[in-house]
Amino acid sequence: MAGVAQVSRRMTVANPRRSFLRKTFGKSELWRGVIAIVVFLCFWEIGARSEKLFGYAFPYFGLLPPPTDVALAWSKVLVKWGYWESWYQSFQRVLLGFIAAQIVGIPFGLLLAVNRYFREIFFPPFEVLRPIPPLAWVPASLIFWPTNELSIAFVTFLGAFFTIVINVLGGARTIDVRFLRAAQSMGASQWDLFWRIVLPGTLPSIFTGAAVGMGITWEVVVAAEMISGGGTQGSGGLGFFIWNSYMGGSLPQIVVGMISIGIAGYLSSSAIRMIGNRAMPWRHLF
Amino acid sequence: MQEAIDIMDFPDSTAGADAISGRVDLKSVSKAYGEEWERQEVITNLNLEITPGALTVVVGPSGCGKTTLVNLIAGFETPDSGEILLDGRAITGPSKDRMVVFQETALIPWQTAYENVVFGPKLRGELARDALRQKAEGLLAKVGLAEFMHKYPLQLSGGMQRRAELARALINQPQIMIMDEPFRGLDAMSRGLMQEFFLRLFEENQRTNLFVTSEIDEAIFLADRLVVLSNRPAKLRAIIDIHLPRPRRYQMLSSPEAFRYKRQALEILHQEAMRSFRGSQAVYSASGR
Numbered sequence: 200m201a202g203v204a205q206v207s208r209r210m211t212v213a214n215p216r217r218s219f220l221r222k223t224f225g226k227s228e229l230w231r232g233v234i235a236i237v238v239f240l241c242f243w244e245i246g247a248r249s250e251k252l253f254g255y256a257f258p259y260f261g262l263l264p265p266p267t268d269v270a271l272a273w274s275k276v277l278v279k280w281g282y283w284e285s286w287y288q289s290f291q292r293v294l295l296g297f298i299a300a301q302i303v304g305i306p307f308g309l310l311l312a313v314n315r316y317f318r319e320i321f322f323p324p325f326e327v328l329r330p331i332p333p334l335a336w337v338p339a340s341l342i343f344w345p346t347n348e349l350s351i352a353f354v355t356f357l358g359a360f361f362t363i364v365i366n367v368l369g370g371a372r373t374i375d376v377r378f379l380r381a382a383q384s385m386g387a388s389q390w391d392l393f394w395r396i397v398l399p400g401t402l403p404s405i406f407t408g409a410a411v412g413m414g415i416t417w418e419v420v421v422a423a424e425m426i427s428g429g430g431t432q433g434s435g436g437l438g439f440f441i442w443n444s445y446m447g448g449s450l451p452q453i454v455v456g457m458i459s460i461g462i463a464g465y466l467s468s469s470a471i472r473m474i475g476n477r478a479m480p481w482r483h484l485f
Numbered sequence: 486m487q488e489a490i491d492i493m494d495f496p497d498s499t500a501g502a503d504a505i506s507g508r509v510d511l512k513s514v515s516k517a518y519g520e521e522w523e524r525q526e527v528i529t530n531l532n533l534e535i536t537p538g539a540l541t542v543v544v545g546p547s548g549c550g551k552t553t554l555v556n557l558i559a560g561f562e563t564p565d566s567g568e569i570l571l572d573g574r575a576i577t578g579p580s581k582d583r584m585v586v587f588q589e590t591a592l593i594p595w596q597t598a599y600e601n602v603v604f605g606p607k608l609r610g611e612l613a614r615d616a617l618r619q620k621a622e623g624l625l626a627k628v629g630l631a632e633f634m635h636k637y638p639l640q641l642s643g644g645m646q647r648r649a650e651l652a653r654a655l656i657n658q659p660q661i662m663i664m665d666e667p668f669r670g671l672d673a674m675s676r677g678l679m680q681e682f683f684l685r686l687f688e689e690n691q692r693t694n695l696f697v698t699s700e701i702d703e704a705i706f707l708a709d710r711l712v713v714l715s716n717r718p719a720k721l722r723a724i725i726d727i728h729l730p731r732p733r734r735y736q737m738l739s740s741p742e743a744f745r746y747k748r749q750a751l752e753i754l755h756q757e758a759m760r761s762f763r764g765s766q767a768v769y770s771a772s773g774r
């Protein structure tokens with residue numbers, strides 16, 4: 200019995216680097232995920248090569264470039280500066296739009312939540328504008344804004360803004376009145392209530408809004424890059440990378456672009472989750 | 486747990502002149518909820534005096550308006566008519582004079598037990614940092630949470646949450662402590678423990694206390710005065726003075742005296758239950774059956 204306790208303790212106190220590796224690679228869910236991806240890739244490979252292998256092309260799969268070709272194309276672009284510049288440009292746009300949306304959206308949502316008059320004035324127009332899809336703003340913003348870059352930024356901003364505001368508003372409005380009352384009877388002013396109860400109580404919704412908003416931002420950026428990048432000013436980015444590959448007729452490279460966006464989106468949402476866990480230590484106790 | 490209680494003593498427990506403050510007077514208080522067309526009287530013309538330095542327990546049928554009464558005294562709600570006085574001054578809103586331990590836990594989830602406890606004094610800037618820390622740690626130890634003070638509420642058991650909440654209320658040195666069914670939802674075992682624990686705290690301090698419950702045994706075990714309310718709308722049905730000796734022991738509940746009190750209270754509650762039953766029957770037959 201004592202032996203068991205000792206062993207298990209030694210495992211948890213092991214040198215932090217080791218235990219990090221163990222935590223990351225010792226998880227069975229990680230390996231399940233890896234196996235699932237490998238199996239999927241095998242199917243894809245066989246499907247894509249079905250014409251040669253079986254003399255008959257599988258529907259849909261038969262038209263795809265096989266993953267080996269994609270990997271080959273990828274290894275070619277990996278060493279090219281242009282590919283990484285596309286990453287950089289898209290990330291820059293996403294971050295710009297996203298951060299701007301946070302900076303404007305969080306205070307706006309909180310104001311809507313705490314001030315009745317503000318809500319009565321600004322909520323109706325907000326609700327009318329909200330259902331308009333971000334991409335429907337593209338033509339108008341291309342006309343309004345002096346440069347392509349600014350119009351992309353604006354559309355990206357809109358994509359995240361509405362989601363963020365709705366989440367913040369909803370989160371702040373559903374804070375339990377018990378906390379407000381408890382704080383109030385201990386002498387909290389309106390200011391204290393806002394900073395110590397409303398704001399931390401809204402954090403979970405802020406991060407939900409950020410995660411969803413981040414997804415929308417990537418969608419919008421890529422679409423906007425395809426639309427505007429196809430024009431006169433070559434504005435780059437991963438969207439343009441795909442578009443360019445399409446124009447050049449390189450199927451494997453299109454897939455490279457798509458997967459790159461998938462990875463970029465995953466990295467972004469992981470970052471948000473990580474910051475969220477840091478900011479809300481009371482949320483991941485289990 | 487017991488031990489921890491006896492060792493520590495309260496800096497503010499010295500029975501001075503202000504130990505007998507905390508008298509609450511309700512003068513023909515009424516409260517109704519809902520819009521005009523579906524107005525629902527919850528408290529009607531209630532006159533009640535909460536004796537300073539005593540433990541007043543309020544019992545009444547479920548839904549009769551006990552929590553509403555608590556909200557009124559705490560200042561979270563205002564009466565439609567009548568007035569509520571604390572030591573002769575009208576109550577205008579929530580204040581640290583009247584701390585409430587709620588029916589459900591109201592510990593702030595994003596603060597640890599310790600942060601919850603120091604929340605009030607820190608906001609008001611009353612104490613120097615070291616003094617505050619010492620006091621908070623002492624209180625938390627007293628309620629048996631010394632090892633848990635840096636845990637978040639979600640990491641504490643139900644009973645621990647209740648005790649943390651008690652500590653949070655006590656550090657504010659209220660004139661009156663208001664407890665709204667604080668032990669509801671605890672299992673019988675920890676409920677019994679919490680009751681004894683709470684009694685020791687009270688008997689040590691003799692702070693004015695208003696304790697709401699729907700458990701008659703709990704009521705008699707704790708009370709100096711037992712206030713029985715009627716069905717909704719809540720009216721005063723009876724006040725029973727409980728003359729069981731202090732310090733109370735759980736065994737006293739099986740004494741003939743306690744039994745008498747219990748029968749007395751149950752009789753009234755039974756009448757109330759019958760009346761509401763008959764009331765609903767009348768509605769039933771009026772609806773054409």
Ligand SMILES: Nc1ncnc2c1ncn2[C@@H]1O[C@H](COP(=O)(O)OP(=O)(O)OP(=O)(O)O)[C@@H](O)[C@H]1O
Nearest residue numbers: 518519527546547548549550551552553554699717
């Ligand atoms: N904010 C509110 N708005 C409308 N009606 C309310 C409100 N608060 C309470 N009520 C009504 O007042 C009545 C009494 O409620 P209250 O919570 O005071 O009862 P209670 O005696 O505490 O019940 P319980 O023993 O179940 O806790 C109920 O019928 C309830 O529907």
Ligand SMILES: [Mg+2]
Nearest residue numbers: 551552588665
């Ligand atoms: Mg209640």
